[in-house]
Amino acid sequence: MPGESAPPRVGLIGAGAIAAAHLDAWQALGAECVISSRTRPTALAERFGAEIAEDADALIDRVDIVGILAPTPTHLNLALRAIARGRHVVCEKPLALTSAEAQRMADAADAAGVRLLPAHVVRYFAAYRRIQQAVVAGGIGALQTLRLSRAGAGPTTAWFYDENAGGGLIRDLLIHDIDQALWLAGTVTSVSARQDPPSIDGRLSAPVTATVELTHANGVTSRIDGGWLGEGTPFRTTIEAVGTAGALAHDSAAEAGGTARASSVDADTGYLPPQTEDHPYRAQIADFAEAIRTGRPALVTPADGVAAVAVVDAAYASLAAGGAPIPV
The missing domain is CATH 3.40.50.720 (NAD(P)-binding Rossmann-like Domain)
Structure with a gap:
């Protein structure tokens, strides 16, 4: 640089x-x-x-x-x-x-x-960052469970629906929430997954939904639900963190006054995390530029990226095994 x-x-x-x-x-x-x-x-x-x-x-x-x-x-x-x-x-x-x-x-x-x-x-969205900081600070006691969801209109490009070509609902969409679960609750030891309808020879038909359940090394359990739904479906995400002394939650639709918030950068982003006033995409790039300049770690490390893909690998192995838990 x-x-x-x-x-x-x-x-x-x-x-x-x-x-x-x-x-x-x-x-x-x-x-x-x-x-x-x-x-x-x-x-x-x-x-x-x-x-x-x-x-x-x-x-x-x-x-x-x-x-x-x-x-x-x-x-x-x-x-x-x-x-x-x-x-x-x-x-x-x-x-x-x-x-x-x-x-x-x-x-x-x-x-x-x-x-x-x-x-x-998603680590740069202010609402998710606040929940992570509160969990780390012990604001809800010891974390016990996480519930996350992410759904909206499906992408229009065909490769996203081809699991053999690098697409797939879990791999491309739910990995956002898999990363959140790792960020909030740490290492995952086992993964089970279900998808409806299941892919046929690796190809998905829309609409399609999936659920991924994680068991973490510290005993926390996470459930992640998501879907690529019909054309025009508002994009919506939710998160709920429950601890021994309280709970924290966020719903993007509630924040936007009951409707999903469209991107302020590009309107054709039905399946993408939308822009918000806190400019998460700008925050992400600014963090990386500053990490390069100063030598400090960025908020997301290469190890974080590897860990998220490892959970995705296990989720697809679970789908192939009829939803059976797969160790990570």
């Missing part, structure tokens, strides 16, 4: 719905942005005044930080190419297709002396 007063040079690979949030966040820091996509992202580049690189390698050559926003199966290869050239990396969740691949990414970044941020943006 350039000197403290120079703007970072950032390249984003991928121009899907989440790209607008990343561009907005980096430009809020004064970054010079370049984007690359399999289809030339002219409209997105014009909207944000960004340049377009001819391909991923040309982009990596021009920047200090690479944001990987492309489909999950591409994450490992793109990250390793960027890391090999000494670039810091922000990688959208899930970090990789499997925990073994995610660990390979983390090890490569560590060996190269560059930073890797798994983009688990």
